[in-house]
Amino acid sequence: MSTDSLVKISDLNFSYDNRAILKGINMEFPRGKVVAIMGGSGCGKTTLLRLIGGQLRPSSGSVTVNGRVVHEMKHDELYQMRRRMGMLFQFGALFTDISVYDNVAFQMREHTDLPEELIRDLVMMKLNAVGLRGAHALMPNELSGGMARRVALARAIALDPMLMMYDEPFTGLDPLSLGVIGQLIRKLNDALGATSVMVTHDIQESMLIVDYIYFMSDGRVVAEGTPDELRATKDPFVHQFLYAEADGPVPFHYPAGDFAADLLRAGARG
Structure with a gap:
């Protein structure tokens, strides 16, 4: 692992029973940077955070944090490592x-x-x-x-913490609060000298504050780069996601037979 990477994910695979969730993931999160993980719902983003935190064990491959392989740590070692991690849950999850x-x-x-x-x-x-x-x-x-x-x-x-993890930090916020939280994530990361990993669907706010982005689809990394690199990409999946286009590699229509044929059959039955 390069000395400036706090987290390195190598050939990571994870399955629930026989259902593959993550398929050969490779990522690095450099020290002092804010990195976003984006993609559609159910593509494995939150599962990835749980593997970094040691709540789950990989089926194969590894997650290395600060030079240590997470799933090889003993219970006490894992507990000590988690003390150096911070987590912002979706909707905050305060003690009420x-x-x-x-x-x-x-x-x-x-x-x-x-x-x-x-x-x-x-x-x-x-x-x-x-x-x-x-x-x-x-x-x-x-x-x-x-x-x-x-x-x-x-x-x-x-x-x-040396590592901050954010699970959909902008969900449900009004535009003013969203901007405030985004700027706080950037400023606090820089002030602490921490590394931040942010799972998010919010494209516009994230592009203003992150250093690097990984795009996931169906458990795989399908694109990565800086915000400027991804804005300029010709990749159809990334373009559809960035610009919220209804149709593209992720189709608008659920797979179905020919519509005209369906109407003709319905008319014949009538």
């Missing part, structure tokens, strides 16, 4: 029965022996970084969707 402050403090209390006075300072720093220091006493049900996502981001960076 505790305050904004306690949501962000949760990991610090769970994984460190820091005194409460220092935890308070760190929590306020994280909330200030996402613009919500003044909301520390609110409960999750008092937050807008965009605010909740920003609190979840503050919680995800609580322990200054």
Whole structure:
């Protein structure tokens, strides 16, 4: 693995029972960069995040994080590695029965022996970084969707992770909140010196903040490149996805017989 890659995925295959989900995936995520994984629903993007985090084991191939093969780690080693990862779940997934402050403090209390006075300072720093220091006493049900996502981001960076993973971070956000979250992902990644992997369907916002993009289809990488390279591509699948075209390599019509013949048969029966 090149020394500037925090994560390397090599010839990765994964199946549920006999159903192949990932088929020979090869990717690299350089240190300090923001990388997007795009593709249609069900193509294996979220499964890939679970393999990076060690929740799943590959059928073959490997995921290497910071020089260590994830599926070869013992339980304690995997637990220690996860402490250096942050995860922003779709819709935020805040703990609903505790305050904004306690949501962000949760990991610090769970994984460190820091005194409460220092935890308070760190929590306020994280909330200030996402613009919500003044909301520390609110409960999750008092937050807008965009605010909740920003609190979840503050919680995800609580322990200054080396790797941040985002699962559809823009889902359900209004345009203003979407722009704020996008810029926070970029700025926080750069401030922490972290590496970020973002699974997303949001083309326009992602193209503004990421360094590199992998396109997946049917469990395979079908295209990759920088935003500028992909904007200029002639690849029909990427073009259809980038410009939200209804028909193309991914057809509008589900496979069916000839429509005119169907109508003639229906008329004959009538």
